[in-house]
Amino acid sequence: MESRTLIKEKLHHYIDVANDEKLQAIYVLLENEIDWHYTSTDIEELVQRRQRHLNGESKSYTVEESLSLLRKEAE
Numbered sequence: 001m002e003s004r005t006l007i008k009e010k011l012h013h014y015i016d017v018a019n020d021e022k023l024q025a026i027y028v029l030l031e032n033e034i035d036w037h038y039t040s041t042d043i044e045e046l047v048q049r050r051q052r053h054l055n056g057e058s059k060s061y062t063v064e065e066s067l068s069l070l071r072k073e074a075e
Contacts, residue, residue, distance in 0.1 A: 002010075015023065038046070052058040061069070 015026065018026070049058065053060055
């Protein structure tokens with residue numbers, strides 16, 4: 001049996017290259033399984049990160065800066 005990590009990597013790759021019809025089929029199979037809720041721990045972490053951002057205590061990037069960094073990584 002393949003490792004969880006390997007399976008996830010293969011699925012991520014497949015989703016990146018799959019056509020719309022296959023993406024829709026995968027989504028239909030999984031849509032009832034998708035659970036997009038945040039735990040209280042997740043929410044607290046988001047609140048803390050936001051506060052650090054607002055206080056200037058953490059590095060933040062604009063969309064343009066993020067895209068520029070990603071493009072440099074891809075080269």
